[in-house]
Amino acid sequence: MKRLLLVAGLALASVALHAAPVNVQGYAHVKSVGSVDEYTLQSNGLQVLLMPEHSSPTLTFMVTYRVGSRNEVTGTTGSTHLLEHLMFKGSKNHTREMGNNVDQLLERTGARYNATTWLDRTNYYENMGSEHLATAVDMEADRMRNLLLREEDRKPEMTVVRNEFERGENSPIQALYKEIYQTAFVAHPYHHSTIGHRSDIEKVSIGKLREFYDTFYWPNNATVTIIGDFEPAKALELVKKSFGVYPHSPKPIPEMYTEEPEQHGPRRVIVKRPGQLGVVAVAYKVPAATNPDFAAVQLMNAILTDGKNSRLYKAITNKNLSTGVDGELGIFHDPSMNIIFAPLAPGAKHEEVEAIILQEIERLKKDGVTEAELKAAAAKTAADAAFKLDGSFGIAGNLNEYISAGDWTLFYSLDEAAKKVTVADIQRVANKYLQEDSSTTGWFVPTMAGAAAPAASAKAGFKDTLSDGPYYYRDPRLNAAMQPTLAAAKEAGGGAAGAGSKMAPNARRSKIAGIDVIAYPTGVKDVVTLRASLPAGRALGAKGNPAIPNLTGMLLDQGTKAQDKFAIAEKLESVGAAINFRVGTDLLDISARSLKKDAPLVLDLIEEQLRTPAFSAEEFAKAKKQMAGTIKRSLESTDFRAADAFTRAIYPVGHPNRNVAPDEMLAAIESATLEEVQAFHTANYGPAGMTLVLVGDLDLTALNAEISRVFTGWTGGQMPVRAAHSAPATVAGSQDVVMAGKTSVSVVLGQASGLHYSDPDYQALRLATAILGSGFTGRLMANVRDKEGLTYGVGSALQGDTFNDGDWRIVATFAPSLLDKGIASTQSQLKLWYEAGATPAEVSARKTNLIGGFKVNLATTSGMAGALLSAVNDGYDVSWLDEFPTRIDALSVEQVNATIKKYLKPESMVLIKAGTFGQDAAPAK
Numbered sequence: 001m002k003r004l005l006l007v008a009g010l011a012l013a014s015v016a017l018h019a020a021p022v023n024v025q026g027y028a029h030v031k032s033v034g035s036v037d038e039y040t041l042q043s044n045g046l047q048v049l050l051m052p053e054h055s056s057p058t059l060t061f062m063v064t065y066r067v068g069s070r071n072e073v074t075g076t077t078g079s080t081h082l083l084e085h086l087m088f089k090g091s092k093n094h095t096r097e098m099g100n101n102v103d104q105l106l107e108r109t110g111a112r113y114n115a116t117t118w119l120d121r122t123n124y125y126e127n128m129g130s131e132h133l134a135t136a137v138d139m140e141a142d143r144m145r146n147l148l149l150r151e152e153d154r155k156p157e158m159t160v161v162r163n164e165f166e167r168g169e170n171s172p173i174q175a176l177y178k179e180i181y182q183t184a185f186v187a188h189p190y191h192h193s194t195i196g197h198r199s200d201i202e203k204v205s206i207g208k209l210r211e212f213y214d215t216f217y218w219p220n221n222a223t224v225t226i227i228g229d230f231e232p233a234k235a236l237e238l239v240k241k242s243f244g245v246y247p248h249s250p251k252p253i254p255e256m257y258t259e260e261p262e263q264h265g266p267r268r269v270i271v272k273r274p275g276q277l278g279v280v281a282v283a284y285k286v287p288a289a290t291n292p293d294f295a296a297v298q299l300m301n302a303i304l305t306d307g308k309n310s311r312l313y314k315a316i317t318n319k320n321l322s323t324g325v326d327g328e329l330g331i332f333h334d335p336s337m338n339i340i341f342a343p344l345a346p347g348a349k350h351e352e353v354e355a356i357i358l359q360e361i362e363r364l365k366k367d368g369v370t371e372a373e374l375k376a377a378a379a380k381t382a383a384d385a386a387f388k389l390d391g392s393f394g395i396a397g398n399l400n401e402y403i404s405a406g407d408w409t410l411f412y413s414l415d416e417a418a419k420k421v422t423v424a425d426i427q428r429v430a431n432k433y434l435q436e437d438s439s440t441t442g443w444f445v446p447t448m449a450g451a452a453a454p455a456a457s458a459k460a461g462f463k464d465t466l467s468d469g470p471y472y473y474r475d476p477r478l479n480a481a482m483q484p485t486l487a488a489a490k491e492a493g494g495g496a497a498g499a500g501s502k503m504a505p506n507a508r509r510s511k512i513a514g515i516d517v518i519a520y521p522t523g524v525k526d527v528v529t530l531r532a533s534l535p536a537g538r539a540l541g542a543k544g545n546p547a548i549p550n551l552t553g554m555l556l557d558q559g560t561k562a563q564d565k566f567a568i569a570e571k572l573e574s575v576g577a578a579i580n581f582r583v584g585t586d587l588l589d590i591s592a593r594s595l596k597k598d599a600p601l602v603l604d605l606i607e608e609q610l611r612t613p614a615f616s617a618e619e620f621a622k623a624k625k626q627m628a629g630t631i632k633r634s635l636e637s638t639d640f641r642a643a644d645a646f647t648r649a650i651y652p653v654g655h656p657n658r659n660v661a662p663d664e665m666l667a668a669i670e671s672a673t674l675e676e677v678q679a680f681h682t683a684n685y686g687p688a689g690m691t692l693v694l695v696g697d698l699d700l701t702a703l704n705a706e707i708s709r710v711f712t713g714w715t716g717g718q719m720p721v722r723a724a725h726s727a728p729a730t731v732a733g734s735q736d737v738v739m740a741g742k743t744s745v746s747v748v749l750g751q752a753s754g755l756h757y758s759d760p761d762y763q764a765l766r767l768a769t770a771i772l773g774s775g776f777t778g779r780l781m782a783n784v785r786d787k788e789g790l791t792y793g794v795g796s797a798l799q800g801d802t803f804n805d806g807d808w809r810i811v812a813t814f815a816p817s818l819l820d821k822g823i824a825s826t827q828s829q830l831k832l833w834y835e836a837g838a839t840p841a842e843v844s845a846r847k848t849n850l851i852g853g854f855k856v857n858l859a860t861t862s863g864m865a866g867a868l869l870s871a872v873n874d875g876y877d878v879s880w881l882d883e884f885p886t887r888i889d890a891l892s893v894e895q896v897n898a899t900i901k902k903y904l905k906p907e908s909m910v911l912i913k914a915g916t917f918g919q920d921a922a923p924a925k
Contacts, residue, residue: 019052024236026244034412036399037232041240044248045220048239049408051227051395055523056859059228060392061136062125063144064403066223067216069194070119070256070334078196079204079212081117082154082161086209087124088115088776089153089786092146094139103776105139108845110852112393117194120333121404127393129855130229134238140224141242144217151206156789158202163792163815165195166744170638170915172275173341176444177328180283183269184337184440188260218249223403228392228859260285260335267440274741275446276632277323277346280353282361283339285438289331289405295417296425297433301327301338302377303369303426304360308569309376311360312340320622321348321356323629331401331410337440338433345629350443361434368427376573381418383576383595386526390696391860447741503858504879507868508700513711514687518868518878519703520695522861527696528599529861530592531869532606534690535720537586539656539804540680546660547627547668548680553583554623555677559614568605577602579609585656586720586803587873593862596697600706607710610685620674628669631662638746638813641737642914646748649735649910650807656723657800657807686717691872695865722875723804725754732907737914744792745819745915749826750809753903757801758875763884764891765798765808765899771838771846772796772829773810779829780810790814790822802873808904816916823911834906837897851885 021029021037027048030038039048068080088102095101106113111128124143126136168174178193185191195201224243226235263285286297304311305327308318312325321344328339342353388398402410508519541549557579559565572578577594579602590610594602634640644659651658660668694703755762773780773796780794794812801807810830814822838846857863858881871880 019232022233022236024233024240026240027236031409033409036408036411038408039236041219041244043244044218044246046239046243047223048236049223049225049399049403050230050232050235051225052230052232053227053392053395054229056392057130057229058128058392058856058859059130059133059226059230060125060127060396061133061140062123062225062227062396062400063140064121064123064223064225064400065216066120066221066253066404067122068118068120068404069192069196070189071216071254072189072192072196075200076204076208076212077192077200078161078165078194079200079209080122081194081196082157082201082204083209083212084115084117084122084124085157085161086149086153087143087147089150089157090148091139091143092148093142095148102139102143103782105135107775107777108848108852109135110849110854110856111136112853112856118404119190119194119330119336121400123400123404125393125396125400127856127859129852133226133230133235137238137242141239141245144219144222144243145246147213147217149206149210149213154206154209156785156787159789159815159818160785160792161195162198162201163744163813163818165198165201166815167792167813168195169743170636172271172273172444172446172636173279173343175273176269176271176279176281176442177339179269179271180281180339180440180442181337183267183442184263184283184285185260188258188334189256190260190332190334190336215251215254218253219243219246220248221253223408225396225399225403227396227399263438266436269440269442270445271442272445272447274739275444275636277629277636278344278348278350278446279442279444280322280342280344280350280357281339281442281444282354282357283337283440283442284434285335286329286338286433288334288336289402289410289414290333290407291335292417293425293429293432295414296421296429297338298329298414299374299377299381299418299421300364300369300426300429301329302380303373304364305340306377306380307573308565309373309573311364312342312357314566315356315360316342316353318622320345320625321353323626323633331405333405343629343633345625346632347625350445354441354443361430365427365430365434368430369423371423372570372574374421374423374426376570378418378421379574380576381415385415386595387593390524390527390529390862394860503881504877507878509878510704512704512707513714514690515707515711516691516872517704517707518691518693518872519698519700520693520864520868521698521700522696522864524696524861526596527861528594528596528602528698529695529865530590530594530599530602530606530693531695531862531865532590532690532692533587533869533873534610534685534687535586535718536588536680536684537584537656539586540684542654542656544680545668545672545676547624547665547672548676550583550627551620551623551669551672552677552680553581553588554627555615555619556581556609556613558619558623559616560608561612561614562608564614565619568609571601571605575601579606581609585800591862596699599694599703603703603706603710607714611714613681615674615678615681617674620677624669624672628666631665631669635662638737638739638742638744638914639811641739642746642748642912643811645735645737645914646750646807646809646910646912649733649912650750650752656804682716684718687711687714688717689719690717691869693865693868695868696861720803720873722756722758725756725805732909734911734913736917737912738917739915742916743815744813745816745913745917747812747814747819747823747826747914748809748912749812749823749830749909750807751905751909752805753798753801753808754805755798755801755903756803756805756875761899761902762798762801763887764895765903767843767846767850767888767891768833768838768896768900769796769798769808770850771842771896772833774846775849777845777849779833780812780826783829784812784822784825788825790818790825794822794826802870816918819913819917827906830906834900834904837900838893840893843891843893843896847888847891850888854881854885 027039036051109132111126113126115124287293305325316322322342323345326341388394399411402408510517538549575598577598579592582589592602647659784794785791791812791814796810
């Protein structure tokens with residue numbers, strides 16, 4: 001276990017100044033920009049970017065290949081993405097049979113690893129402890145040219161990718177996004193989506209994939225990026241040793257030379273399918289990221305769509321016509337699009353919302369913007385420049401996008417260009433690019449409302465759902481929705497392993513103005529992350545109107561007695577800071593991020609919003625409509641519908657984790673009164689049960705004085721209550737939640753666990769559960785997906801157990817035609833695991849995975865802040881960060897297996913399926 005020890009004093013490490021480039025034989029130093037040095041491996045043309053940063057003993061190793069869906073043609077659409085999947089199936093020196101394939105090798109180190117495919121590139125990365133750099137370099141080099149690419153791997157992986165395609169088709173917004181691109185681009189390959197056409201996914205041959213691999217996967221078409229805790233000379237030697245064995249590509253890498261012809265008129269597309277609420281999207285052609293106008297286009301997009309003071313928030317969302325507004329503007333190699341998405345609020349009309357968007361765009365073109373608007377947008381850009389340096393993965397991820405756009409130095413130059421943009425520039429690019437004749441407008445029109453979930457008499461909370469926007473395609477190795485076993489906050493709950501690497505002593509904990517304050521200085525420069533919580537969650541609505549806790553939390557950032565929401569937003573946006581409130585099951589969660597100099601402002605505003613919200617009748621009416629819209633849109637998600645029904649199947653009436661049926665919640669929203677919100681706030685908001693965590697570049701004396709000044713005099717609130725244990729009352733059964741027009745079925749199988757996170761047996765069952773269903777070495781993914789190809793994702797998890805008895809569940813998705821086979825395979829793995837238990841080798845490997853993961857998750861200010869807050873809310877002191885690895889390491893195989901039989905009963909589990917069934921389902925070919 002010694003190789004997993006953290007470096008003592010991690011939190012107090014300082015960021016090293018940029019050193020001079022190193023001279024290593026075989027490399028040419030190309031240039032240095034900012035803190036990044038570029039080298040070329042002379043034997044084969046491999047580009048290498050290095051940025052040493054020693055504030056945490058972690059690093060990110062990333063390989064970016066300059067090949068994406070823009071390099072595909074009809075018949076091979078989706079090949080880049082399918083090949084990305086097959087890159088995890090084995091290479092010459094790394095196979096499952098050898099016990100050292102990508103997943104086996106990396107999961108045991110605790111690395112966070114994945115791959116993503118997008119329009120211009122494919123990237124593979126490892127975020128890991130710095131002692132594992134050689135492991136990552138060797139593995140990535142091996143699969144660059146030694147991929148096995150076997151037909152026996154392609155067949156099951158094809159059905160996996162097809163299920164990923166089907167999951168995307170379940171989402172109206174993703175379906176609309178694809179249709180807009182297919183309508184806007186007629187010649188350029190941005191026309192087709194990265195996931196590809198279904199028939200191409202199904203029929204592309206292994207020979208075609210091999211040809212694609214042999215064309216693009218060469219050193220001279222790749223960039224290796226290393227960010228974090230490493231020594232440059234040693235890193236370059238490692239890269240040369242492993243990647244230097246390959247030659248330059250035998251033929252020139254094919255160039256994609258097709259240009260999109262000029263568009264000579266507006267285009268429209270309408271997507272009709274079952275759903276709850278409509279969507280309006282208006283898209284305009286914009287230049288590539290390397291174009292000199294791009295910085296001005298980014299700021300223009302922010303002025304239109306980013307934040308409460310954006311033009312379209314004020315014109316649409318603030319008038320209850322949309323549930324939000326988003327401006328999609330990617331970093332692309334070729335001219336692409338700026339897409340404005342406006343998901344409609346209940347009762348809003350497509351025509352009205354579209355007309356307002358167009359009016360605002362014409363006003364922008366005619367009248368330009370104000371200096372204040374430009375200043376706020378530029379401030380966000382300046383703050384983001386600091387935020388993106390918080391952790392090696394964030395830096396590498398940003399560089400990855402600029403590499404694919406054709407110039408990695410955009411990482412710095414776009415920030416500098418933004419500082420020079422003028423109001424005249426904004427008006428100029430608006431008139432140049434926001435042209436009707438280069439626009440594509442898309443509507444999603446629901447053809448019928450999705451069936452509501454079965455009614456119940458529960459009085460609990462309503463769980464928020466993730467918005468389903470257009471994101472690039474990726475493997476689900478780190479997808480929290482599909483692999484919830486190691487949820488981020490819990491996973492970050494541990495830190496060092498062993499003596500000499502204690503982290504808790506670096507935390508400064510004190511009681512200030514009645515608040516439990518935890519401050520943790522780290523080596524990150526100029527960034528402060530804040531996390532806080534107080535007991536004002538949805539569960540407190542059980543004795544009255546269940547909508548009240550959510551509505552109260554929603555109104556916190558809608559104005560105070562001293563200033564309206566736009567004044568508050570202006571203060572935050574002018575310095576690039578952000579504050580977010582979220583109502584969970586038991587807690588109100590507060591998160592904020594700012595530059596160091598603006599931390600006092602953020603604290604001031606949080607206090608004002610918590611203590612003296614305006615609770616105006618106008619904003620209350622808007623909040624009710626927004627909350628109703630969120631619920632209705634969530635009813636379009638098979639994942640939400642399955643999880644929602646599961647809570648009512650396993651938890652008794654009155655349990656905090658039991659969801660109120662959506663129709664009941666909608667009725668509760670309608671009947672809610674402002675007086676109930678005010679009474680709830682008076683009864684539950686105060687410093688008594690509040691925990692406030694600050695992490696980053698901290699001036700401890702100044703911050704403590706500021707907290708005292710701001711919060712002194714605030715009274716009230718209550719301490720969180722940990723519910724007493726109750727015997728799980730799960731009764732075996734199954735339920736089908738029928739939804740029209742869905743191409744993938746979401747499945748939840750499980751039971752109440754009867755456990756709290758702080759219970760003595762919890763970590764043993766958690767480890768056992770991870771062996772069954774965490775990551776690709778978990779039995780479920782290794783068999784149901786990897787070997788049989790029945791699903792895009794399946795995993796097991798313990799959930800809902802911070803203050804209450806939680807549950808144990810398996811979550812999966814299947815194509816309707818593979819549903820019965822997929823469930824049978826999942827249940828077969830569950831039975832084998834339950835009856836025989838975990839092996840000593842599995843327990844040992846999973847311990848290493850959990851402990852190694854802690855180091856990675858604590859490498860950012862947000863990860864550390866989340867870990868500290870979770871530790872306290874889970875019932876521990878900050879010393880839990882040091883105790884956790886020790887407790888995990890001490891678990892025996894016998895303890896782990898005993899908890900399986902003690903707490904779980906497969907014969908008593910509930911099975912929930914949500915989607916389209918029978919002859920109504922679109923069959924997989």
